[in-house]
Amino acid sequence: MGGSGQARFVRLGETGRARIAVTVDGESIEALEGDSLLVAILTARGRLRRSEFGPEARSGFCLMAACQDCWVWTADGHRLRACDTPVRAGLSLVTEQPDMSWPIPV
Amino acid sequence: MADPRIVIVGAGPAGIRAAGALVAAGLRPILLDEGQRDGGQIYRRQPEGFTRTPEQLYGTEAARAVALHESFERLKPQIAYHPRHLVWNVADGVVHTISEGKPGQFAYDALIIAAGATDRLLPVKGWQHAGVYSLGGAQIALKAQACAIGRRVVFLGTGPLLQLVALQYHKAGAGVVALLDTSPFRRQVMALPKLAARPGMLVKGLRLVGGLMASGMAIHRGVTPVEIHGEAEAGVTGVSVRLASGRIRRFDCDAVGLGYHLRPEAQLADLARCAFTFDPKTRQYWPEIDAEGRSSVPGVYLAGDGVRTQGADGAEISGALAACAVLADLGRAVPEAERAALRARARIMERFREGIAEAYPWPAHLAADLPDEAILCRCEGITVGEVREAATGKGADEVNRAKALTRVGMGRCQGRYCGHAGAEIVAAASGVPLEAVGRLRGQAPVKPLAISAGESQP
Amino acid sequence: MTEPQRSDVLIIGGGIMGASAAFFLRQRGKSVTLIERGLIGQQASGTNFGNVRRQGRYLPQLPLANRSRAIWGRLNEMLGEDAEFLPSGHLRLAYSEEMAGRIEQYGRDARPYGLELQMLSGNVLRDRFPFLGPEIRAGSYSPLDGHANPRLAAPAFGRAAKRAGAVIVERTEVLSVEQEGGSFRALTADGRVFRAEQMLITAGAWGSRLSQQFGEPAPLVVHGPQMAVTEPVPYALEPVLGIATTIPEEIIYLRQVKRGNIVFGGGIRGPASAETLRAYVKPENTLGQLAQITRIVPALRRLNVIRVWSGIESYLPDDIPIMGPSARVSGLHYAFGFCGHGFQLGPGVGDVMAELIATGQTSTPIEPFTIARFASKATNQTGGHE
Numbered sequence: 001m002g003g004s005g006q007a008r009f010v011r012l013g014e015t016g017r018a019r020i021a022v023t024v025d026g027e028s029i030e031a032l033e034g035d036s037l038l039v040a041i042l043t044a045r046g047r048l049r050r051s052e053f054g055p056e057a058r059s060g061f062c063l064m065a066a067c068q069d070c071w072v073w074t075a076d077g078h079r080l081r082a083c084d085t086p087v088r089a090g091l092s093l094v095t096e097q098p099d100m101s102w103p104i105p106v
Numbered sequence: 107m108a109d110p111r112i113v114i115v116g117a118g119p120a121g122i123r124a125a126g127a128l129v130a131a132g133l134r135p136i137l138l139d140e141g142q143r144d145g146g147q148i149y150r151r152q153p154e155g156f157t158r159t160p161e162q163l164y165g166t167e168a169a170r171a172v173a174l175h176e177s178f179e180r181l182k183p184q185i186a187y188h189p190r191h192l193v194w195n196v197a198d199g200v201v202h203t204i205s206e207g208k209p210g211q212f213a214y215d216a217l218i219i220a221a222g223a224t225d226r227l228l229p230v231k232g233w234q235h236a237g238v239y240s241l242g243g244a245q246i247a248l249k250a251q252a253c254a255i256g257r258r259v260v261f262l263g264t265g266p267l268l269q270l271v272a273l274q275y276h277k278a279g280a281g282v283v284a285l286l287d288t289s290p291f292r293r294q295v296m297a298l299p300k301l302a303a304r305p306g307m308l309v310k311g312l313r314l315v316g317g318l319m320a321s322g323m324a325i326h327r328g329v330t331p332v333e334i335h336g337e338a339e340a341g342v343t344g345v346s347v348r349l350a351s352g353r354i355r356r357f358d359c360d361a362v363g364l365g366y367h368l369r370p371e372a373q374l375a376d377l378a379r380c381a382f383t384f385d386p387k388t389r390q391y392w393p394e395i396d397a398e399g400r401s402s403v404p405g406v407y408l409a410g411d412g413v414r415t416q417g418a419d420g421a422e423i424s425g426a427l428a429a430c431a432v433l434a435d436l437g438r439a440v441p442e443a444e445r446a447a448l449r450a451r452a453r454i455m456e457r458f459r460e461g462i463a464e465a466y467p468w469p470a471h472l473a474a475d476l477p478d479e480a481i482l483c484r485c486e487g488i489t490v491g492e493v494r495e496a497a498t499g500k501g502a503d504e505v506n507r508a509k510a511l512t513r514v515g516m517g518r519c520q521g522r523y524c525g526h527a528g529a530e531i532v533a534a535a536s537g538v539p540l541e542a543v544g545r546l547r548g549q550a551p552v553k554p555l556a557i558s559a560g561e562s563q564p
Numbered sequence: 565m566t567e568p569q570r571s572d573v574l575i576i577g578g579g580i581m582g583a584s585a586a587f588f589l590r591q592r593g594k595s596v597t598l599i600e601r602g603l604i605g606q607q608a609s610g611t612n613f614g615n616v617r618r619q620g621r622y623l624p625q626l627p628l629a630n631r632s633r634a635i636w637g638r639l640n641e642m643l644g645e646d647a648e649f650l651p652s653g654h655l656r657l658a659y660s661e662e663m664a665g666r667i668e669q670y671g672r673d674a675r676p677y678g679l680e681l682q683m684l685s686g687n688v689l690r691d692r693f694p695f696l697g698p699e700i701r702a703g704s705y706s707p708l709d710g711h712a713n714p715r716l717a718a719p720a721f722g723r724a725a726k727r728a729g730a731v732i733v734e735r736t737e738v739l740s741v742e743q744e745g746g747s748f749r750a751l752t753a754d755g756r757v758f759r760a761e762q763m764l765i766t767a768g769a770w771g772s773r774l775s776q777q778f779g780e781p782a783p784l785v786v787h788g789p790q791m792a793v794t795e796p797v798p799y800a801l802e803p804v805l806g807i808a809t810t811i812p813e814e815i816i817y818l819r820q821v822k823r824g825n826i827v828f829g830g831g832i833r834g835p836a837s838a839e840t841l842r843a844y845v846k847p848e849n850t851l852g853q854l855a856q857i858t859r860i861v862p863a864l865r866r867l868n869v870i871r872v873w874s875g876i877e878s879y880l881p882d883d884i885p886i887m888g889p890s891a892r893v894s895g896l897h898y899a900f901g902f903c904g905h906g907f908q909l910g911p912g913v914g915d916v917m918a919e920l921i922a923t924g925q926t927s928t929p930i931e932p933f934t935i936a937r938f939a940s941k942a943t944n945q946t947g948g949h950e
Contacts, residue, residue, distance in 0.1 A: 008237060008341070008361070012278045014156050014252035034153035039251045046341060047236050052796045052824060053487030055338040059236035061484070061523070063243035063250075064147055065140065066224045066371070068518030068554060068870075069484065071795075078866055083246075084142075086153070099798050195847040202847040209851055500723065501734075507603055510610060510715040518795055518870050550845065554795065554868035560854025561865070 008059055009042040020089040023075070025096070031087045038063065038070050038082035041093065048072050048082055049095050073098055109133060110436050113201055113214040115193050115374060118146020119418045120220035120410025120425030122178050127429030129184045131438055136186040136212055138193055138203060140553075144178045146222055147242065148418045150250055151175065163249055165274065166310050170418065193221075194551035196378045199405070204555060208562045216405050216432045219375055220425055223368035223411035226390075227523040228331075228473055229490070230262070231480040233364060235336030240523075241365030245271045254280035256361025260345045262331060264289040264466040265367030266417075269314055272363075276321045283359045285318065286347050288366070289466045290328035300461025303454045307419075324357070326350070331472065334362055367466055368415045369526065375413070376548030378406045384541040388415075388463050389470055390526055391545040397449060399428035400435075407431055415462075420455035423448050473527040474534035482531065483524040485517020493528060494535040503536035505529050505544050518554060521546040571595040571731065573921055574748055574760035576738050576774060577767030579609035580714075580907065581899045583721035584914025585764055585921075587643075590728035592922040597731040597758055598722070599738055599750065601770075602841075605718025608768050609907065611843075611875025612789060613817060613829045614714045615804060616908045617654045618679055619706040620670065622884055624932050625909075626677035631928050632912025633708065639911065644727075645720040647712050650822065653803035654709035655693065657700050657860065663808050664702035671704055681706050695801060697862045704808075711804050711819045714907055721914070733758075741765075741777050743893055762895040762921050769838045769878035771886065771900030778893050780935050782886055784901050788836035788843030788874035789829050792850060794867040796824030805860055806830075816856040818864075826864065828857055836876045843874035879903045884933060887913060889920065891936035897921060898935055 017032040024041055031040035038060050041048055047057035048070050060070035063083045070082040075092035112128055114121045117139035128135045143151045149171040152163065160168040188205065195202040201217065203210040225240035232238075239247070239255050241263060247253045248271075258281045261272040272285040294301075301308045318325060328350035335344040335356070346356045375393040376382070381402035382391045392413060399407045409428040410421035430445045476482070478491030496502040496511045505528060508514055514528050515521030521528070525546045533540040573589055575582045578600030586598045616636055618629040635642070636649050658664040664685065671681040684692065685702040693703070726732045737753040741763065748763040765774045772782040799822055806817035807830070818828035831853050836843035850872055858865045878901045880886065885903060890896035897920065899913050906913070912928070920926045 009247065009253040009255060010257055010280065012248070012252050012254055012280060013158065014152075016157070017155050034155045034251075036251060039247070039253055043253065046339075051234065051484075051487060054234060054481070056234055056336070057236040057339055057341060058234075059341065061238070061243060062224060062240045063246040064224065065553065066519065066522055067240070067484075068795075079868065086142075097798065099800070195850075197844065197847050200847075202851075500719065501603075504603070507606075510606075511719065516871065520871065549871050549873055550847065550850070551869060551872070554870050555850070555854075556865075557794070557854045557857060557867050557869060558865040560851055560856075560858065 006046050007043050008046045009039060011043060020087065022087060022090065023092040025094055035087045036083055037072060037080060037085045037087050037093065040087040041072065041082065041095070045095070047095055049097065110215040111213060112136065112216045112218070112432060113138065113212050114218045114220060115201065116146065116220035116222055116410065116412065117141065117144040117178070117187070117189070118220060118222050118410060118421060119149060119174055120412070120421040121146070121218070122174055122181070123422045123425035124218050124220060124409060124429040125181055125185050126177055127426045128432065129181055131433050134185060136188065138188050138191045138201065138212065140190070140192045142189060144189070145171070145175060147246065149174055150246065152250055156252065158252065167418065174422070192553055193374060194553060194555050196374055204559055207556055207559055209559050214405070216407065216436065217378065218407045218409055218428050218432065219378070219412060220410040220421070221371040221374055221412035223370055223415055224522055225365040226367050226369040226468065226526060227364065228263070228366050228469065228527050229476060229480055229482050229524065230331040230334055230364070231477055232334030232336050234481045234484050235334060236341030237336070237361045238334055238342055239361065239363055241267045241271050241363045244363035245274065248274060248278055254278070255363065256359065257281050258283045258359045259361045259363060260284050260286060260357050260359040261363045262286045262345060262347070263365040264469070265365060266311070266462060266466065267365060267367065269318055272323065273314055273317050273321065276323060282321070282323045284324035284326065284357045286329045286345070287327045288329055288331065288469045288472065290350065293467060294465040297461045297465035300457050301465065303457040303461065307458065366468055368411060370412045370415065372412060373520070373548040373552045375401060375406070375408055377550055377552070379403055380406055380408065382545060386541070387460065389468050389540055397452065398431035399424055400431050414456070414459060416455045416459045420452070420459065423452050423455055427452060470530050470540070473530035476531065482528055483514045483517055485519050486513045488512055488514045490531055493531050497532045497535035503532065503538050503543060505532055505546055508532050509546060515546045520549065568749070568757040568759045569597060569731070570759045571597040572760060573762045573764060574599070574750055574758050575764045575766060576741065576750060577765060577770070577900070578604040578718070578722060578732070578734065579607060579766060579768050580605060580718040580721060580910030581913045582764070582766035583718045583725060584911050585766060585899070585917045586725035586730040586732070587721050587728060588915045588918030589921060590725055590730050592918055594922055596725070597733060597760065598725070599733045599736050599752065599758060601735070601737040603734050604722035604732065608875050608877045609718040609910065610715050611791065611873055612714050612877070612904070612907045613791060613827065614711045614819065614907060615817065616649060616712050617706070617709045617804060617806070618908065619654060619674065619681055619704060619709060620656055620806070620808065621905065623673055623677060624929065625884065626674060626679055627928050628909060628912050628916065628930060630678055631915060632909050635911035635915060636712065643720045643724040645716070645723065647717040647720050648821065649710065649712040651708055651710040654706040655803040655805050656704045656706070656808050657696070657805060658702045658808050659699050659814070661701065667702065667704040667808050679706070693803070695861045695863060697859050699859050705803070709804065713821070717907070717910065738774070741774050743778070743896070748895065762897070764897045764899065764917055764921060766899045768900050769876045771878065771898065775898060775935065778890060778896060780890060780892055780939065782901060782935060782938050783881055784878045786836045786838050786876050786878050787833035788845070789877055789904060790831055790834050790845050790849045790853065790872070790874060791827065791829040792853060792869045792872040794826040794864070795870050797826070797867060799824055801826065801861065807860065813852060814856060816853060816860060818857060818860065826867065828853060831856065834874050836874065838876060841876065843876050845872040845874045877904045886935045887933035888930050888935070891934060891939060
């Protein structure tokens, strides 16, 4: 329950916004225009990333860009802070930190 | 003489009122704000395309929120407004920003820092699990995105926000399992004389409590948090607390809103080299200010919840007062009658702030009593026991020493969420007063700085 | 006033030099008291980059660096604590043919001192270290150098010295030092008096304040290193990397700790004050470093800096430290002013100073570091190391 496969957040309103498609861990999910990346992912999945220093999944904490818990990666390895980055159609995101294998395309 | 360069950091209630007062005096301040839109966190505006009314968003404070937003719209053409500008450092009379990945600089003659507050946190065993959010975070999910943080939510901690968010969730149709407040009810009764400094606010507070009673959610006061239960992958599964009766009770849930009132975002004041002082009542260091917000550093002024947690109304007053101080110090005409009125109102706000701090005290003993295996620093996965061991076994009886030896406070959040509890743990384990263990020194960047910013030098 | 505290050796200043000297003096059976104004390893010893690098050093310093490197290799076992020493290798890099030539020459010159370096360039360099940027032309690889955690090393020495019987007196400022009737005397701000047969001044940026009380001032100036660290990422950058350059803005060095954070520093030094005990990182210096770091490892452009810091380092005009016996006062010794490159040397300096104090001589040559080199002709009478 509530794991990577199950939505964590619940929408309570404002559902009339335009629907846009983004990809999370290779699967297409539906987000709404105006969603933050955090909301887009957590209304479809249970986590944003994993702790570097513990076994647990992480799903953000402060939602005001202070705690830095909610960084996610684009499929090509760039980092985005999910709570204050608006979702854009066509984004492809991953919730597992990519390895640093070389050479990384810049 | 050229007009003075006045930089305001933060477009919340304090920053906007400061800007308004400066514009009224014929100046054109620079207003830097990290957010996409004005309003700060408290009067945060929902994104374009959202349709809820101000009443739905801000409740009893709707009129004030709308007034502030409208004031700002009128101000906009008269100020240099830079949204999406994170101030990451300040040195030698220059604030350094990052916007859209590009660095920038703004030199100032006067700097008003109105950086707001973040939740004051006290760890509880299991708080690292997915699904645990700060109370402020839980509120933003609702206010800015019309979402609840889970299907069955427990609110745990203390402070006015705890009750407000619980009721906001309930009214918005979210599943609220319980409100678990560490403050015993008698503390709120004892604080009534000070809370009566703002009779209107007191009435709102009582209505809030009435609303909660009528909501049907479980409400327990005077609780002791025991553990947030969870699984590595699934996240939160429940919360256990010891009730005032002494009985331990578990509440099943899939999300927790956790917070113990607010703490000032004082990193910029620290980087500007402002002196800090220990407040024994709230058990924290905060920047020194005079009655109008002057810091110890000439030309640097502090306003709003970023220096004293007075709430939005107090922030508006302190922002306007800081602008008066700037005008006076620059030798400009000051609207003296208004200044006197603001100072009188500021005293009321300060008395009320003290009342709130007494009604919902920071439960220091809970930090000292945390089990060794509890995670203290969420960023770095440092346990309470590691910090205790550094204090007792390695002589780390000062917080920066404990940080150097254990990494507590060294992570991405820079100690925002573990710092206060870490200090309590070091103090209790070393047997020295909290004041003597000091405070984590602020270090740039205020928030993470992208290395790619080096590619486009100003 | 209580009776003065007495010991064989009184050490003033608890950085890595003083703490390791205390430890090694105990191993040689000397009674030791170490007085530190703040906490052990709090100033330059705790805020530096953490390089355990030999290559690139002033050649006559290599015997000392080699001795120190040998101690680093058994540090955890010796101290019973982990200072996170990682013999990861050190790669010194050049952008230009000229600098490539210089580091190649250094490799030849270092060989007689027992430091074996591998000169790499072109595809060989890139195949081995595929993260390097296209501007890098050549590199000199020192396989046995590496890095360690400066926040842990000096405090670990201090605790080990204490366990071995040294008296460690923290949070105590020494106001004056003097020789009196053949022994040394230190008066502290809290009114205590410490006496000893021999004295070692390891007070870093504050060393000259004490040495001048014996008529031997040193022309120390202080600067703040400009350090920064990124968020943690999977461990993938094994060697410590550093640029060899004559352009100050281009200087940059970086290392990845096993937990994943990448620590870096270099470039223009920042302001520091021995009076206020403060040192600062200038924002423009941080931005300048960001522009340089991606020249070495372009992929780092995706990471974020989460913290910067500085410390109070002391420098001498010839960029080498003061180390050895006083030129004027028998029984007095110095080890301070390590010009931003003392961390690697720390354990070796402690070992050598302990040997010198206990036996009157040392098997490791340290003559170039004598304080006598700063003495005016009028006072430079004894000059020696009897």
